Amino acid sequence: MTFSEILRNAQATNDSMLCVGLDPEPSKFPLAWTNNPARTFDFCAAIVDATKDLVCAFKPQIAYFAAMRAEAQLERLVAYIRRVAPSVPVILDAKRGDIGATAEQYAREAFERYQADALTLSPLMGFDSLEPYLRWRDKGLILLCRTSNPGGSELQAQRLDNGDLLYEHIARLAAGDWNRGGQLGLVVGATFPGEIARVRELAPTLPLLIPGIGAQGGDAAATVRAGWRGGDQSAPLIVSSSRAVLYASAAADFAVAARGVADVTRRQLNAARGPN
Numbered sequence: 001m002t003f004s005e006i007l008r009n010a011q012a013t014n015d016s017m018l019c020v021g022l023d024p025e026p027s028k029f030p031l032a033w034t035n036n037p038a039r040t041f042d043f044c045a046a047i048v049d050a051t052k053d054l055v056c057a058f059k060p061q062i063a064y065f066a067a068m069r070a071e072a073q074l075e076r077l078v079a080y081i082r083r084v085a086p087s088v089p090v091i092l093d094a095k096r097g098d099i100g101a102t103a104e105q106y107a108r109e110a111f112e113r114y115q116a117d118a119l120t121l122s123p124l125m126g127f128d129s130l131e132p133y134l135r136w137r138d139k140g141l142i143l144l145c146r147t148s149n150p151g152g153s154e155l156q157a158q159r160l161d162n163g164d165l166l167y168e169h170i171a172r173l174a175a176g177d178w179n180r181g182g183q184l185g186l187v188v189g190a191t192f193p194g195e196i197a198r199v200r201e202l203a204p205t206l207p208l209l210i211p212g213i214g215a216q217g218g219d220a221a222a223t224v225r226a227g228w229r230g231g232d233q234s235a236p237l238i239v240s241s242s243r244a245v246l247y248a249s250a251a252a253d254f255a256v257a258a259r260g261v262a263d264v265t266r267r268q269l270n271a272a273r274g275p276n
Helices: 003-014 037-051 062-066 071-084 100-113 150-156 166-175 193-202 220-227 254-273
Strands: 018-022 057-060 091-096 118-121 140-146 184-188 208-210 237-241
Touching (some): 003 140, 018 037, 018 254, 057 071, 062 091, 091 100, 100 118, 140 166, 140 193, 166 193, 184 193, 193 208, 220 237, 220 254, 237 254
Parallel strands (some): 018 057, 184 208, 208 237
16 A cells, blocks of 8 residues: 555544654653663553554654664564554654665665655755655655744745745645655644645645644644645645653653543544544
8 A cells, every 4th residue: 555545544544633753752751761762662652552543643753763772663663553553654754855875775764674654855955855765656755845943934935936935836846746656745834824724725635744733832723724625625634743642641651641632632633624
């Protein structure tokens, strides 16, 4: 199955637009595991077990694992997700952005080593930076478009000679000439609901990965209202929450608390969407 097919199946099966980001910080682990990087897999696996029937995707952020020399634990974690939640796709959040042979190696890292279903990419080096990944025909490539950080406006909100803002131009390319294999999606931050609506207008069929709800302050309901199109116009929204779910409790009940927050968030997203 392609990433798009796996994603749509997970969203339908779990009735969910929620993606849980797996950004492990040992200093925030529950008390028995605090400041112990060796328990990274155990912590993340417990979150997966608690939320796997509530989500449409899991999104491990590679830097959190690499900084702790925990890449082997990330490999183990993705294999674990494959075993206990085989219908839930894994999006590797790495934001790669290079060309040629280097991009080929990044693709091998994501899709061979870590067995991810999709990967986040920076498109600022143009189509050349996407082409090596597009050879993996069943994988998803999710391009940075309008990110959730305030500083993103320094580049993404600049107006081009053709009249588009830069993020609008990226959306047009991703929905058009660049999307040769139907593999592309876009990252649009929940902190900019107006821009979510604009990107959805320009890219009506592309999956949108939307970080920034919860700890970053994005509003779940406003996010869905901006990006959801029902009926035949529907295209996947992947609304990501990390810290609010992962660190809902620092006690022994951390996984139970994580499930509670994930379930509330899922329900909020679905309520904003309305009936299927």
